[in-house]
Amino acid sequence: MSIKQQTLNALPGTIYSPHLQQVTDKLKNHPDSQQEYLQKALGDQYKKFQGITIPGFLASYKRLQGQFKSGKLSFNEYLHAVIPKALLTDLNGNNxxxxxxxxxxxxISISGKTSKNYGWGFVYFLEP
Structure with a gap:
């Protein structure tokens, strides 16, 4: 099962958006002006835009990342552990x-198995 599908499975009730994916895929092209780019690309919806980092930077995330990398946690178990924690402190400080x-x-933008950063990335949300 793909990283995208496993991430969606860990976020029941969310809707994958190809349009939002296109917008967020282009973030790396705007490293110095991501906020400006997002404001232009999303317009009025920018106020409803949220994001989380996977796994995050707290010590508990590092422990989970280590368990995942060592094979003690599957990617699915890893996502179900880190996503709820990341949602408690999203990129805008919301809970x-x-x-x-x-x-x-x-x-979704999460590094795949062939990357040294496997399991790291971002999940972006747009509130309805």
Whole structure:
């Protein structure tokens, strides 16, 4: 199962958005002006845009990342452990539960198995 599908499975009720994916895929092309780019690309919806880092930077994330890298946690188990923690402190300082995201559009940028950063990345949300 793909990283995208496993991530969506860990976020029941969210809706994968190809449009949001196109917008967030272009973030790396705007390293110095990501906020400006997002404001232009999303327009009025920018106010409803949220994001989380996977796995995050707290010590508990490093422990989970180590368990994942060593094979003690599957990618699915890893996502189900880190996503709820990441939602408690999203990139804008908001606190969410997975169940709060029902109907939200989502895009995913998580490094795959061939990357040394496997399991690291971002999940972006657009509130309906």
């Amino acid at each position: 969410y539960q997975v169940t709060d995201l029902k109907g939200w559009k989502v895009s």
